[in-house]
Amino acid sequence: MMVHSRKAVIEVADARVSFGAVKALDGATLAIMPGECVGLVGHNGAGKSTIVSVINGGLTPHEGTLSGDGEPLARYGVNAARAMGVRCVFQELSLCPNLTVAENTRLMHRRIGGFGWRSRACAVIEESLDAVFPGHRIAGDRTVGELSIAERQMVEIAMAFSDAGVAPRLVILDEPTSSLDASLAEQMLAHVRRFVAAGGAVILISHILGEILSTADRIVVMKDGRIVADRPADAFSENSLVETMGSVVRQEGARGRSQDFSGAPPVLEWTGGGLPFRARRGEVVGLAGLAGHGQTAMLMRLHAANSSDWLPRRDPAVTFVAGDRRLNGVFELWSILRNFSIASLGDLSRLGLVRSDREGVRGADWRKRIEIRTPDMENRILSLSGGNQQKVLFARALATRAPVVLMDDPMRGVDVGTKQEVYEIVRQEAAGGRTFVWYSTEMEEVCLCDRVYVFREGAIVAELAGDAVSEDNILAASFERGAA
């Protein structure tokens, strides 16, 4: 490759950032060349988002230097970064839901000002959407709040690649595919390749290693704020990547068990449009299909139908693990312990009074059981990394006596090691008689389920069981009569 003869778009040298005692970046050095896609991987809390913030100008490193095109950048900030053509798709959705797509574009591109900005902004974003996601059907005058999560993510990605005066030179994608289904993700990755081929630079962060391996030219592995490996992509296999990240790979044969549940009593049933839904005791039921086709709505319906908004229940019928932690998962003001215990207070109280001794014991138990990495359960929940917060949500759900656990794509942004731990827990609990209803956007997870319902346009269109649960069958069902 001839890219090395050119100067780096952005180079971070020996950057250090700490948040209190946490060293988020501990001497990281990273240079991004034009015309390359750098894959950035690492466990939760490794410092990926932090180094992105540094490159993006949102965070000034406490030590270390930044240079662009070979020149040291003295007064670097968000606006300077944007002027240099650095664009970023953040991990969490960062559009204004109350504005239209065009208005969001206006906010992102300071240059689209002046009279008639509306039509210009509309043209800019629609052009970019057409380029990245052909056949997207998102109009510029739609309000973002009305879009599905996947559509919002598409808009954000298109926004980063759009050109309104300053052409994008370096696009940073921090877990861009977390809400996209496979086909949309592929469209995006294809665009990344085109963009890179045309001389642009991309940083791609993802916990889905397949994406990284297939798209990146070079892979940078981070661990505890340091860069521990920086090699061409061909030098890695999925296993070696996981090893470098520091997680132990637990080799699993597909589902491990292939049981017949037809004799088990059904614990949850629902009939709406399409095929009826049924879950039996001890079963792990998967909800699959393209993202945003009614799986989450189904989970919400199941939850609403089996819990009361008016009266407390001593024996909850269902419990829920949220995927969108910020929105319907964590209680931000609270400690880890309180976040953990909130769903099982009925068991931890007498005469309405919470027994804090029992609460503490139960918390310590679960902390050990699923390895929540914290020195003290009394610490605030936000002091945990995202993956660990997710584990707390799992513990919250599993600590209840509810026989059914509803899971709404709970592995979003959870690192490989943690995922394996959680899979193990799910397997154990299911063996103990718990039922899991599991919506996931990741095929690998869907394939762990005993039985899978495939959704299309808000209804169940196919039921796959046993060996029929395979990527091909699910995709076929998702796209039947569709584009594929």
Next chain:
Amino acid sequence: MIRRSPADFIRLLIPALSLAVLLAAVFWLQPRAMSYVGINLLFNLAVPIALATVAQMFIMAVNDLDLSMGTFVSFVACVTATFLRDAPLVGVVILAGSVLVYAALGVVIHLRNLPSIVVTLGMSFVWAGLAVLLLPAPGGQAPDWVRALMTMKPPLVPIAIVAAVVIAVVAHVIVMRLSLGVLIRGVGGNERSVERAGWSIVAARAAAYGLAGLFAVLAGIALVGLTTSADANIALRYTLLSIAGVILGGGEFIGGRISPVGAVIGALTLTLAGSFLSFLRISPDWQIGAQGAILILVLALRLVFNRVEKRGHGR
């Protein structure tokens, strides 16, 4: 022109329909109101309320709430009836200064991360105190030009309607058409991402508060133009009226979801609701309660329409 999305349309349709229904009811009860003079009498006191509602809307756009709106408009009314008439220059300086105070409040609230409710609660005492100092007893007199403006008799359409339309259009242009409006709503919708796009949130908040101050000043001036004089308690009701107006007009407390045209319609609806009750001749004991009932009724209407809309959209 870009067509607005259906949600925005419904957002406006509901308040507009409530207003239309109420107006029809009023005309039916009191056919005399269906005239140039009648319409003006029905709506002229809605003009300052509409201005105050738009002012409150700017604050609500950035997820804050102004509990001092009423006392501030009263204060402005006192200034208008005294300084603005007797020493126009001083009057203008005071009013401009108070708009700056509003902008400064926005800055302080943002920088110190304070709850706007408490700060404006405190400010409501301050404005009330200043008003009492200015006019210990009701009095003063409206400047002639203000009086002339508010009692103008344009051909065909009464001044109240002209003013309401002008306010709605100006507010719409600022909030929906100008980049500044997008920025302000963006702060309400997702402050962090606006910040990451390189905008100054402090400036945006200051602008929102400053605009609120400006419209509130106009509300005070318009009010004095109608009443001819002022007192320290003249507009206390505007705090709750302006909030109710924004909500009736389809706005929301958080998330930067506001509608300027809706806010003006909301203010007109609230004013009209009072007249409607007056025409109904309810027993004096229950006249106050009926105002509550009508507020509930209008908002319940919103629910019905929302349901209909959901059914239309539901898949």
Next chain:
Amino acid sequence: AAMPVSALADTSGKKIALSNNYAGNSWRQAMLESWEKVTGEAVKAGVVAAADAFTTAENQATEQAAQIQNMILQGYDAIVINAASPTALNGAIKEACDAGITVVSFDGIATEPCAWRIAVDFKEMGRSQIEFLSGKLADGGNLLEIRGLAGVFVDDEISGGIHAGVEQFPQFKVAGSVHGDWAQDVAQKAVAGILPSLPEIVGVVTQGGDGYGAAQAIAAVGRPMPVIVMGNREDELKWWKEQKDANGYETMSVSIAPGVSTLAFWVAQQILDGKDVKKDLVVPFLRIDQDNLEANLETTPAGGVANVEYSQDDALQVIEAAN
């Protein structure tokens, strides 16, 4: 079939409205009741066609202005107003006059020249309190003043009268002044708050409605009871009576009778009838002294206020007196 009550033009087809801005205390309730009682009889007798009372939801000049504008639309021939502000309704009143409507204001009067005013001399109401105290307490001393609602016309007037009185009788000094908002509980709270830091108080001058609250607050801290000028609420008079019986306590009561609304009604009716009436009329305030306390207390309903209702003849007298 109605009796001919008037020798002049007939008002039996006329409609009169009462515009009231506040109904939240017993005085206003008594005012509304008097109106209902007297006008109800008048309507029955066919003197006027209608006499409707309207109250705004909140005590605000802006709401009352809207209410008056609605009355214009409803086609009333006369509007009787207890105004929330002497000037802030002038715009609406002017509109009414322009529409040919007779406007009569009372209690809370309006300064718009086209309206009639039935005024109480609030200044004198304040001044006479000090005059009374000077007769009782020759040596003078410290006074506590309880004011009404800040920024309201009546409050300013009465307080002005009190201070004029203190100038006239310099042996008195206003040692403290609080706003009781014409409400028992607010007055009680304000007095309790300032009392500990006041020197000995010989008298409390009030604006009515707050005397009992002051008495309660003073009794609570066990101070010697000063001479508290009372208003016309029954609890004030009753407390006075109890004290009088127990220890010969002496004071006076000044107030404006809520029934003045009926006087305004008759005046409006007379104007509609074509009578030539001066724009400014004065009614005496209601004064109760040591000797007529019992008589007044007897006619005051339990929990209500001392009141006087007026007849058409009373109105004629007042009109004559002004001419």
Next chain:
Amino acid sequence: MNALVRLFSRPWIWSWGAAFVIWFATIMVTGGASTLGLTQAALTFAAFSIIVGLGQMFVITLGPGNIDLSVPATMTLAGTVALKFMNVENGMILPGLAVAVLIGVAVGIGNYALIKALRIPPIIATLSMSFIVQSAAIWTNRGLRIKPPSFLADFTTSATLGVPNLALVALALSLLSWLVLEKTVYGRWISAIGQSMPAARMAGIPVDGVRFITYVFCAVLAALAGYLLACFSGGAALNMGSEYLLMSIAVVVIGGTAVAGGDSNVPGIWGASLFMFLVVSMLNTYGLGAGIRLIMTGLIIISVILLAGGRKPGAR
């Protein structure tokens, strides 16, 4: 040192500090002679704000937008109806109390019905409700002032061991509220709902039930305050609650409860209530006019929030 830092990170410390400074400035005018009188008066009158403030605090803890504006009207209705019902008879004290509580329950049910069934934002729903309740108060007794039963009148105006009985009632209610908020499942639930309603729902909390109870509780406390206030001031008046609209909100937020919900603070309400009473007393004592007094009150409120503000919500 560390303890001092911890102390200053307590949200309620600022309202207590402000109350103390003002108390001191007021008694200094008389060289300390007014200490006992002022303290007793402050405790007595703060009691009412504390009682309504507690209820308002529960509602505000439910999260942004939750507020009860029907407090003043509820106080008025409960006071007037209860006094009329008791009709100056000592034997009727408890039934009268029950009537007041029932009125609170009814208003609370009405409030939440509007909020839930008609989806009206709480601020407007409770405002509309307050109009209706106020009308009901006018309709039931037309402003007649009926005296409280003598026993109640004595109880509310006297003191036990130098502490006003009303302050003791407020203390008991505060302790109860504190216990409920800090120690019970219900307290956890309120706080959870205040932080995130969707999250609370997904965690299996009976969200509607909890919010409903909270609105009812707030209305009941308002009714109780109205009952006590009517007895204390020798009869109910139709406008007796009006002062407590802004007051109930002010004491909650000055006291350090998060306006954004989820975080409540009982001791702060005491500090703030004493503070609000003492500010007026101080400015009256210094003989300042109404204008200056209002301005000072406002500036002091803003200073307190400026000093206390900007803090991060403490870990719990």
